[in-house]
Amino acid sequence: MTLAPETTTALRLQLLLEDGWFTVCDPSLLTPGRGVAALLPDGRQVALFTDRAGRTYAVDNRDPFTGAAVLSRGLTGTHRGRPFVASPLLKQRFDLESGRCLDDDAVGVAVYEVRAA
Amino acid sequence: MSMDTPTIVLVGHGMVGQRFLEALAERGLTATHRVVVLCEEPRPAYDRVQLTSYFSGRTPEELSLTETEFIEEHGIELHLGDPAESIDRAARKVTARSGLTVAYDTLVLATGSYPFVPPVPGKDAEGCFVYRTIEDLLAIEEYAKARATTGAVVGGGLLGLEAAGALKGLGLSTHIVEFAPRLMPVQVDEGGGAALLRTIEDMGLTVHTGTGTQEIVIGDDGAVTGMRLSDGSELPTDLVVFSAGVRPRDQLARDTGLAVGERGGITVDAQCRTTDPRVFAIGECALASDGRVYGLVAPGYEMAETVAATIAADEASFTGADLSTKLKLLGVDVASFGDAHGASAGCLDVVYADSRSGTYKKLVIGRDGELLGGILVGDAEAYGTLRALTGSVPPVAPEQLVLPAGAGAPVALGPSALPDSAVICSCHNVTKGTIRGAVTEHSCTTVPEVKKCTKAGTGCGSCVKVLGQLVNDELEASGVEVDHGLCGCFGQTREELYEIVLALRITSYQVLLDRHGREEARGGEGCEICKPAVGSIIASLAPTIGADGYVLDGEQAALQDTNDHFLANLQRNGSYSIVPRIPGGEITPEKLIVIGEVARDFGLYTKITGGQRIDMFGARVEQLPLIWARLVDAGFESGHAYGKSLRTVKSCVGQTWCRYGVQDSVRMAIDLELRYRGLRSPHKLKSAVSGCARECAEAQSKDFGVIATSNGWNLYVGGNGGATPRHADLLAQDLSDAELVRLIDRFLMFYIRTADRLERTSTWLERIPGGLDHVRDVVVHDSLGICEELESLMSAHVANYRDEWAETINHPEKLARFVSFVNAPDTPDPVVGFIPERDQIKPDLPLLTIGTRPQALGSARAGETSFLEGSAQR
Ligand code: SRM
Ligand SMILES: Cc1cc2nc3c(=O)[nH]c(=O)nc-3n(C[C@H](O)[C@H](O)[C@H](O)COP(=O)(O)OP(=O)(O)OC[C@H]3O[C@@H](n4cnc5c(N)ncnc54)[C@H](O)[C@@H]3O)c2cc1C
Numbered sequence: 001m002t003l004a005p006e007t008t009t010a011l012r013l014q015l016l017l018e019d020g021w022f023t024v025c026d027p028s029l030l031t032p033g034r035g036v037a038a039l040l041p042d043g044r045q046v047a048l049f050t051d052r053a054g055r056t057y058a059v060d061n062r063d064p065f066t067g068a069a070v071l072s073r074g075l076t077g078t079h080r081g082r083p084f085v086a087s088p089l090l091k092q093r094f095d096l097e098s099g100r101c102l103d104d105d106a107v108g109v110a111v112y113e114v115r116a117a
Numbered sequence: 118m119s120m121d122t123p124t125i126v127l128v129g130h131g132m133v134g135q136r137f138l139e140a141l142a143e144r145g146l147t148a149t150h151r152v153v154v155l156c157e158e159p160r161p162a163y164d165r166v167q168l169t170s171y172f173s174g175r176t177p178e179e180l181s182l183t184e185t186e187f188i189e190e191h192g193i194e195l196h197l198g199d200p201a202e203s204i205d206r207a208a209r210k211v212t213a214r215s216g217l218t219v220a221y222d223t224l225v226l227a228t229g230s231y232p233f234v235p236p237v238p239g240k241d242a243e244g245c246f247v248y249r250t251i252e253d254l255l256a257i258e259e260y261a262k263a264r265a266t267t268g269a270v271v272g273g274g275l276l277g278l279e280a281a282g283a284l285k286g287l288g289l290s291t292h293i294v295e296f297a298p299r300l301m302p303v304q305v306d307e308g309g310g311a312a313l314l315r316t317i318e319d320m321g322l323t324v325h326t327g328t329g330t331q332e333i334v335i336g337d338d339g340a341v342t343g344m345r346l347s348d349g350s351e352l353p354t355d356l357v358v359f360s361a362g363v364r365p366r367d368q369l370a371r372d373t374g375l376a377v378g379e380r381g382g383i384t385v386d387a388q389c390r391t392t393d394p395r396v397f398a399i400g401e402c403a404l405a406s407d408g409r410v411y412g413l414v415a416p417g418y419e420m421a422e423t424v425a426a427t428i429a430a431d432e433a434s435f436t437g438a439d440l441s442t443k444l445k446l447l448g449v450d451v452a453s454f455g456d457a458h459g460a461s462a463g464c465l466d467v468v469y470a471d472s473r474s475g476t477y478k479k480l481v482i483g484r485d486g487e488l489l490g491g492i493l494v495g496d497a498e499a500y501g502t503l504r505a506l507t508g509s510v511p512p513v514a515p516e517q518l519v520l521p522a523g524a525g526a527p528v529a530l531g532p533s534a535l536p537d538s539a540v541i542c543s544c545h546n547v548t549k550g551t552i553r554g555a556v557t558e559h560s561c562t563t564v565p566e567v568k569k570c571t572k573a574g575t576g577c578g579s580c581v582k583v584l585g586q587l588v589n590d591e592l593e594a595s596g597v598e599v600d601h602g603l604c605g606c607f608g609q610t611r612e613e614l615y616e617i618v619l620a621l622r623i624t625s626y627q628v629l630l631d632r633h634g635r636e637e638a639r640g641g642e643g644c645e646i647c648k649p650a651v652g653s654i655i656a657s658l659a660p661t662i663g664a665d666g667y668v669l670d671g672e673q674a675a676l677q678d679t680n681d682h683f684l685a686n687l688q689r690n691g692s693y694s695i696v697p698r699i700p701g702g703e704i705t706p707e708k709l710i711v712i713g714e715v716a717r718d719f720g721l722y723t724k725i726t727g728g729q730r731i732d733m734f735g736a737r738v739e740q741l742p743l744i745w746a747r748l749v750d751a752g753f754e755s756g757h758a759y760g761k762s763l764r765t766v767k768s769c770v771g772q773t774w775c776r777y778g779v780q781d782s783v784r785m786a787i788d789l790e791l792r793y794r795g796l797r798s799p800h801k802l803k804s805a806v807s808g809c810a811r812e813c814a815e816a817q818s819k820d821f822g823v824i825a826t827s828n829g830w831n832l833y834v835g836g837n838g839g840a841t842p843r844h845a846d847l848l849a850q851d852l853s854d855a856e857l858v859r860l861i862d863r864f865l866m867f868y869i870r871t872a873d874r875l876e877r878t879s880t881w882l883e884r885i886p887g888g889l890d891h892v893r894d895v896v897v898h899d900s901l902g903i904c905e906e907l908e909s910l911m912s913a914h915v916a917n918y919r920d921e922w923a924e925t926i927n928h929p930e931k932l933a934r935f936v937s938f939v940n941a942p943d944t945p946d947p948v949v950g951f952i953p954e955r956d957q958i959k960p961d962l963p964l965l966t967i968g969t970r971p972q973a974l975g976s977a978r979a980g981e982t983s984f985l986e987g988s989a990q991r
């Protein structure tokens with residue numbers, strides 16, 4: 001099926017925040033396997049990813065191990081069937097659905113609900 | 118917590134104290150007890166054993182053993198910088214310096230030791246230090262940097278040598294003054310001491326054994342200027358570190374009337390109970406029931422476990438421990454274990470000594486042939502296995518165990534020979550049986566998993582090697598074929614994947630994964646290990662297999678590590694560094710000025726690198742294209758400091774200027790750098806060209822190094838600096854320019870084809886069957902008949918080289934990624950901040966650690982977001 005041009009441009013990636021859905025960008029700006037960072041109105045940063053099946057994920061962009069806002073620049077992958085991102089700094093992996101760090105049970109990052117609407 | 122919850126008070130939050138808290142938590146006792154900790158130091162427990170690694174770059178944060186989450190999660194009340202001052206045993210109360218008074222049901226003393234300072238005149242002068250805490254190290258470092266060129270350590274024991282190594286590392290010319298006739302008198306015997314002395318002197322440290330310190334000489338300003346020694350001489354020095362042993366900190370116990378030993382240490386029984394049943398003492402402050410005060414961490418850990426078990430009313434006891442040690446500093450291996458001095462009745466020694474190489478090995482063998490202990494100096498390879506064999510009859514004759522490799526059919530006695538009861542990790546008292554269990558019962562398949570599961574190997578680290586062998590043995594024994602695959606996604610090695618990509622002309626990672634990946638990984642996303650590795654293989658072969666050579670096109674973009682993805686090196690605060698190529702280290706004044714101007718205009722920190730070029734640090738991602746537009750315009754190109762590819766070809770000034778030079782080393786270095794620039798390889802590639810045998814360019818420490826001769830060039834390969842330096846091997850001599858280039862072409866392509874992921878040429882050369890001889894056969898004598906193919910692969914690379922940065926800045930769509938925020942392209946990342954340092958900038962790190970924490974979100978998935986911030990991993 002080919003989407004009509006209007007429908008394509010109307011598609012927006014949105015994050016669920018406290019006060020409702022927040023529009024981030026056009027989904028076409030995401031490359032499968034690669035992330036982008038988005039700035040939230042209150043100054044928080046979110047890392048958004050898409051995989052080859054077109055599923056999207058959003059986690060806090062701040063790497064809890066170093067403090068730098070870089071998770072969006074990590075490589076993604078699949079571990080035991082679940083999607084993860086590896087921090088580009090010290091390479092700890094975070095589950096993209098739960099935010100849990102796969103290499104240290106005590107650490108994790110916040111996750112956000114994300115949709116294309 | 119209700120008022121009648123019993124309270125445990127811990128005095129002292131050192132290594133053993135922390136272990137005690139962990140043991141309480143593991144037994145669930147933190148849930149049933151209120152736990153109060155009085156900690157004298159300004160920071161929670163850290164790894165004192167690894168203290169010296171501070172000088173090799175480990176930060177105090179990285180040394181920490183205490184995670185905030187642990188303390189919070191278990192409701193532990195931790196009072197930093199507030200030591201206990203008195204104990205009222207009748208009222209069962211402890212009073213701290215701040216006035217805080219806590220009533221206890223159980224009191225645990227873990228106050229450790231204090232460094233003993235001999236009562237010599239002047240010992241308190243400015244410039245005198247001890248070596249025990251992070252604060253001591255910070256003070257030594259500051260003083261050494263500000264006002265010392267010479268340092269002396271009083272005491273040549275284990276800690277004294279560590280301290281001396283640290284002083285040397287700080288750039289001081291260093292003396293060790295030891296009263297005993299040899300170094301490390303407690304651990305090694307005379308023969309070992311002699312071997313050790315030789316090696317330590319070879320390192321440039323001056324050792325005075327059999328010499329006492331009589332007085333610290335002080336200048337007019339009250340600071341140390343020297344030491345008067347027992348032989349009447351004066352040793353000029355700016356700094357003194359006392360390391361003359363430790364004494365148990367038992368004053369609190371004495372003051373409250375608990376029994377202490379004659380030579381110090383709080384007297385305890387096998388449950389580590391003092392003479393008051395409500396009070397325990399553990400770690401270095403305790404005098405154990407075998408009459409010993411243990412100055413090592415492993416026995417302290419056992420005491421901590423014993424007390425936790427006793428509180429939980431489980432049975433446990435501590436009746437003594439092994440005193441094995443391994444010195445891990447100064448580059449000399451020194452180990453002693455068991456009955457090292459042969460104190461047992463009727464025992465005999467087996468000794469091997471070679472003072473030329475500074476090797477000394479002694480084994481103490483008991484009446485029935487059992488191994489009782491030993492000393493190893495200069496070569497402690499066998500430490501892990503021997504220590505674990507202690508107490509049993511070794512499976513081979515003892516002399517076989519000490520002879521060096523190559524002499525008289527030595528046996529490689531693997532850990533498979535050990536009994537299950539053998540302790541492999543003495544820091545955490547983990548036996549071989551437990552490690553095997555981790556593999557067989559807890560299905561651990563890698564060393565990191567076994568470490569996490571058993572704690573083995575997470576202390577001093579000296580057992581990690583044996584651990585690795587055991588894990589592999591166990592996997593193989595249980596029929597699991599040890600998996601040599603690249604990662605969880607591919608069962609093939611990198612070399613096999615290279616052959617597949619080349620033979621089948623596969624240009625896409627996804628195709629490779631879906632057709633050749635492990636069953637369970639097909640159709641998935643791959644992982645952070647195979648993506649860059651496959652990306653690199655495809656890039657190396659790009660012109661030959663018909664892939665696009667630009668590393669950021671299409672799918673390739675998603676495979677690259679962040680450095681390659683942004684064509685710059687990521688720094689700790691999320692900013693990037695920029696390294697333009699400066700071939701051979703030669704640069705015109707005009708180009709130097711451009712670098713200066715660009716760095717000034719963008720406020721970048723600049724530094725001359727160890728690779729003869731200039732690094733500019735602190736660029737934000739959105740500045741990278743602007744900076745590169747200026748650099749490309751001035752004729753610069755990417756230096757690939759970010760890639761697993763050719764870095765630099767260093768050169769010396771050579772024949773053109775130097776009176777000794779016999780060839781034009783600069784021209785050759787430039788030619789080579791331009792030929793191999795951009796070549797993607799399993800790991801980075803470094804090279805150098807020296808104009809004569811004096812070797813000013815350090816070519817023999819490079820992956821491929823070239824040294825001029827009067828007849829041409831000598832080619833060396835497999836050199837490495839870095840963590841495990843290796844001298845390069847001579848591959849061929851007196852080559853003409855063309856012969857040299859052709860041979861390097863072949864060598865590099867053969868390496869790229871057959872090496873493992875992240876395997877430098879040095880480790881590759883050591884690993885591949887046949888080693889250097891085999892490589893020479895293949896690339897010089899063409900024994901496999903592949904030289905023509907290797908050469909044509911290289912010519913394809915050379916012909917297709919394009920500068921990545923020039924290509925990037927000319928394509929607006931490729932520039933889209935260079936933003937901090939997809940929804941606010943003009944906003945820079947506020948987390949990236951800088952502060953001034955020596956007229957330039959440096960990252961603002963406090964800002965990072967405080968950072969902006971994500972608030973608990975109503976909208977984020979409930980229950981899954983309540984994490985605390987993570988501290989650095991242990
Ligand atoms: C900038 C520089 C230090 C300096 O200020 O002088 C440097 C900086 C880094 N080195 Fe280096 N190395 C630098 C010269 C060296 C040298 C000296 C040399 O090349 O002559 C060595 C020893 C020689 C060798 O490699 O054999 C060296 C051995 C390493 C190693 C250890 C490699 C090994 O085989 O053990 C690493 C880690 C690695 O690659 O895995 C490393 C890694 C790094 C990284 C990439 C670490 C990282 O991932 O962040 C640093 C990033 C630099 C950046 O962000 O721009 N660096 N590094 C030098 C850059 C040279 C250049 O112009 O490209
Ligand atoms: C440089 C160095 C290298 C070492 N290398 C090794 C090694 O390779 N292998 C090995 O096994 N061991 C090694 N050790 C020894 C090891 O560090 C100790 O055995 C271990 O730290 C003992 O633990 P502990 O908790 O008993 O004492 P500590 O770690 O010293 O902790 C005691 C804590 O109690 C605090 N304290 C004291 N009095 C009070 C009070 N009244 N109130 C509150 N707090 C108080 C102290 O400030 C200290 O923080 C090394 C030590 C040093 C200094």
Ligand code: SF4
Pocket residue numbers: 769770771772775776777778779782807808809810811812813814
């Ligand atoms: S290596 Fe030889 S030619 Fe080069 S600078 Fe040194 S002495 Fe001169």
Ligand code: FES
Pocket residue numbers: 541542543544545573574575576577578579580581
């Ligand atoms: S022996 Fe120290 S970590 Fe295992």
